[in-house]
Amino acid sequence: MASYTQSSSLILSNTSYPISVPSTVYAPDTTMYCKLNDTVNFQVNAVQNAPFNQIGIASNANDSEPDPGNLGGSSTHADGKTFTYTWTASGDNFTRWFFFNTGGGASFADSVSCVIRRVSCSLGLSASTLSASGGNLTVTASNILGLADPSGNNGHRLYLYLRNSSGTLITSNVSFNTAGNNAYLGKITTTGLTSTLTVSSSLPAGTYTVHIGHYGGGGSGNLFYGTDHSITTATFTKSSVTSTVSGLNLGADYNAGTALSAVLTRNSGTITCSPTTFQPTSSVSDQEGSAGAKQRLAGSGNNFSTANLTLNNGESVDFQMTGPAGYSAHTIGRLTIAEDHDDLRIDTGADPGSGGSTGGATASNYGIKVTKADGTQIFGTGFKSNVVIATADRPALAHNASETFSVTTDLANIEDDTKVAIVVVDKFTTTNSNHINWPSWTVTRSGNTFTVKNSSGNSRPYRYVVIRI
């Protein structure tokens, strides 16, 4: 267990019991930081030429518990005495010892106090392994007790640092995003509980321990990363094997023809990880145009999102993107899993015009065509029309309830929303202007079925219309 020692003379001051503060930069309003089972020592000297050179201690004052352990039942002690306590009080995180000159003529103007903060916390890492290529780990401190709120750029921090299996401090190939001048020394405060640790590929393979420690003024070793000051640790292993993935394939690019804003969903293919314990990160991005690239874990039924995913060996990702909103254009979306990526491109054709004698979208000269009197085509080949294939009025659906319907189409399934539109018409009516609820419908498709869910705050009737377009 560590030992911390500070000392002070009684101070002639208009302030009663000024705090002895060895470092106003790193530990303002504090004499010492320590941990459970550490020993703290505070030596008090009488003021030079004071009429009496006895040291009094107000051991019954507020905040003074726990008291020094060597008072011997007396409130008066000799000049230069070191007051000491081994911190076993697991329920206490703070104490302040009050010392004064016993000379009544000084009216207690000569005094000093010693503030000791006992800190504790837990530490977690976002992963326990990194591949040979390195990567980022999120370091999270929790359950912090005893640490004062941050002050200035440096006051009241806990410090993060790494040691290898030999106990050697790691000062290169690692960096914390909360570091100051030294990238290898991260900082945690009561208001900033996380730090991102970046490990480069150059860090040798091995097991590393992430330490979190308190400011070590009065103790031994380095003030910030001395071994005495380490509160707790978490470990990770950097592998010598470069982790890779295989199996990523979004398939061929897609020509949406004249369908604008076409939404395309593709599966990534089953991702095989090497080693199988590797948990790759999956991310999406727009490479060209407003592709609106999103993803979800395949089979999860979750909404598509731009958020990163962490995959396990054998899983796959559903990738979704949107085609151009205009003609003769393209969008490109990208799915990146670990070191691999695949791009998917959606193209649209030229503006087909609006029917007419050219046949509109097909420019063909065959098929069925219905025209009105002036020759304008209103139905038939080349005319992307709308045909209702299912519709029904539904009674009120409760909040968070859902119901599933099946639909027959000429398609293998209805999941392509460029070909099957599902429209929900909310039919809730009220004349109460203070009824604060609005519709929130979710439609999910699977095979030849679709599910309508009411996420609004109240029961609502509705009508669905399924349209083949």
Next chain:
Amino acid sequence: MAYGVSITGANDSFVFDTTIAGATAMPVVQGDTGVTSGNAYSGYTAGDLIFAKPANSNVYIIGADWSSTTPVAFGSQTFILLRPADTGGLAVNQNGTNYGLQIFDSDGTTVMYDSRHTNAGLDIKAGLGAGLPGGGSMPSGINGDFQVDESSSNLIYTAYNSNTYVLISSSYSRQMGFITVRYHHYRFKPGTTNIYYVGYYHWSGFGNNGFGGIPSSSQIIVGDLV
């Protein structure tokens, strides 16, 4: 197939297929009708689909309030009505002729398509799935409403013309106490050919306010009236 008509265009574009049980065309039964903001859509019958466009370039956004039995327009609009062909009572003299194309279901009586039902057509140009645009607005007022987010994520169509309409049946537009909600609204941006999805909530009260986007919850369909 054993009987009927299947019509498919280039790029696998769908026209009609009688093998789809219960399929029925949606002819345009009422074209180019004006409605001013706050009024009901004339001619609307339950089951119709309403497609609309702004009445003029001064209309900032369009939508509809379906919280009353009869939908009410938000923003002055020009609209058309589409009605399933198997609906009884559809006029069969809309194009002034008695010839054309008639398609029946397998029962021989249910009408799947009848060219006499309409003298117009809606050529579908874009179908955009639910949940895609993020909606959003900015709090500065424009034309009595909030400035919509015209970022690319809300851009749903880039080729609108004077005959372009957007499905308004999924719209919701309402003020509830200190909360305003508008979603499945659309902005036909003047001076461009762009249509933007609009969806947001805004609240103001107790000396504070806030706002946020509401994504689309239903399919967006854009088409040209011909």
